[in-house]
Amino acid sequence: MERVAVIGLGIMGRGMAINIAGAGYPLTVWNRTRSKTDEFTKMGARVADTPKDAAAGADIVITMLSDPPAVELVAFGRDGVIEGLGEGAVLIDCSTVDPSTSLKLASAAKGKGADFLDSPVGGSRDAAEAGTLVLMVGGDKAVLEKVKPLLMRVGNKIVHAGDTGKGAALKLCFNLVIAHSAAALAETLMLGTRAGLDPGLVLDAVNSSIAGSRLYEWKGGCILDRDFSTNFALKLIHKDLNLMMSAAYATNTPLPVTAAVKELFGQAKSFADPESDYCSVIQALETLTGTVVKK
Ligand code: NAP
Numbered sequence: 390m391e392r393v394a395v396i397g398l399g400i401m402g403r404g405m406a407i408n409i410a411g412a413g414y415p416l417t418v419w420n421r422t423r424s425k426t427d428e429f430t431k432m433g434a435r436v437a438d439t440p441k442d443a444a445a446g447a448d449i450v451i452t453m454l455s456d457p458p459a460v461e462l463v464a465f466g467r468d469g470v471i472e473g474l475g476e477g478a479v480l481i482d483c484s485t486v487d488p489s490t491s492l493k494l495a496s497a498a499k500g501k502g503a504d505f506l507d508s509p510v511g512g513s514r515d516a517a518e519a520g521t522l523v524l525m526v527g528g529d530k531a532v533l534e535k536v537k538p539l540l541m542r543v544g545n546k547i548v549h550a551g552d553t554g555k556g557a558a559l560k561l562c563f564n565l566v567i568a569h570s571a572a573a574l575a576e577t578l579m580l581g582t583r584a585g586l587d588p589g590l591v592l593d594a595v596n597s598s599i600a601g602s603r604l605y606e607w608k609g610g611c612i613l614d615r616d617f618s619t620n621f622a623l624k625l626i627h628k629d630l631n632l633m634m635s636a637a638y639a640t641n642t643p644l645p646v647t648a649a650v651k652e653l654f655g656q657a658k659s660f661a662d663p664e665s666d667y668c669s670v671i672q673a674l675e676t677l678t679g680t681v682v683k684k
Contacts, residue, residue, distance in 0.1 A: 390414050391448035393539065396440050396463060396470060397484070398425040400620065401510065402453030404517030405483070405543045409451075410434055412542040419443035440464070444473030444480075449536055453483045456628045457490045464494055476502035479536055483524075485509045485564065485625070487632045488554030489639075491527060495553040504532045507553060509560035510544065513620040521545045525563065527556030561636050564629045565647055568667075570604050571626070572650045575671040578612060578682045588682050589613055608668040613684045617665040617672075624663035627654040 390413060395406040398420040406429065410416045416434040418426050419442070426436040437443035440463045444450045450470060454460050460482060464470045474480060480498045482491060482505070491507035498505040510516075511523035522544035526533050533540075533549055540547055550559040581591035592609040595601055611617070630651035637644040657673035675681050 391539065392417070392446060394419070394437070394443040394447035394450045395453065396420075396443055396450065397453040397459075398429070399453065399455070400514045401483070401517045402451075404514065404519075405451065405453060405522075406434075407432075407518070408520040408542050409539065412539075414539065414542075417443050417447060439468035439473075440466075440470045441468040441473035444470045444478070445475065447473075447475070448478055449539055450474065450478060450480045451483055452480070455484070455625065457486045457632075460484050460486055460490055460494070464497065471497045471501060474498060474501045474503045478503040479506065479532060480504070481506045481508050481536065481540075483508050483510055485560050485629055485632070486557055487561075487635055488527075488557045491554040491557045495528070504529065505553065506532060506536070507556040508540070509556055511560070511563055512544075515620070517543070523548065525550055525556040525559040527551060527553050527558075558636065561629065561633050564626065565633055565644075567604065568626055568630055568633075568650050568654065569646065570602065571608060571667055571670055572653050574605050574609055575612070575653075575668075575674055575682075578609065578671065579674045579678065579680065582682050583678065583680055589684055608666075611666065611668045612671050612682055615683055617661070617669040619664060619666045621667050622664050623654065623657055623661060623667045623669055626667040627651070627658055627663075630654055 393409050393414045394417040396419045410432045417437050418429045418434050419437040419440050420426050495505035506528035508524045508526045516522045523546045524540050524544045525548050527550050550556045578588045582588050633647055657670040660676040661669035661672035
């Protein structure tokens, strides 16, 4: 079996690494906050001292980090992944980043005689733990075929979006719908509450119609329960909205509604804990109106 390194053991990377270890792959892990590696030591994984050390000797290196600056630091910084990447290895970046970050990683991997795939994921903490993520892959199809058995341990659907950067581009399109949906949900529940309706009744009516969705069911329930525990952080969806606007600029695409949604999430970061779940976007509207949405 290929030797695998997982770099970044946050909400998503942790679940993915547990599934990889569970499938029997010899695993090395690295995380900036070292205490998050403790449970992996108990599973028999090797804990690397640096990203370079993690990548050295690995056949497949997976990075799962917050944002483009974190990916660039871990990849290109001192003792970074690229320094350790061996000839013939495959670097797979699962972080949500912009296509230009993926292109830089691909070029650096090529310089080491290695291959690169951008493979951001759909699905949250539960899907990462269950191994049911959707992988949106950019890069050479033959390289994807080589690593497919490993990827099918962390996900249950792989979409080959095209060449390098297309996985990253697809993920931004995917998250555009998520961000708009969360904003629409928050505004719907706020309007209903201020119109004198029970927000639970509003949610039930929406979810009983063609407009219903699993996202509305899950996040609507969290809002009504005032459960803002983090599955996907507010600060990360705001990062993604900024990446969408950069992609819009790069492709000369008007995204007027996304621009407004980005500002709403930006405000929410001031009114709610940026580390809390993105459904706390409701707290921006609550601060503006003085009305709390709850059961
Ligand atoms: P997370 O829990 O915040 O984990 C982020 C990871 O990045 C941690 O391992 C963190 O290390 C590391 N990191 C951040 N800045 C760093 C730096 N400067 N140097 C080194 N390491 C750094 O985030 P997550 O929810 O797992 O998300 C990871 C990626 O997946 C993001 O790109 C996110 O947009 C995407 N994503 C998330 C979800 C979701 O539902 N959560 C779903 C799909 C995609 P520390 O542990 O030391 O902080």
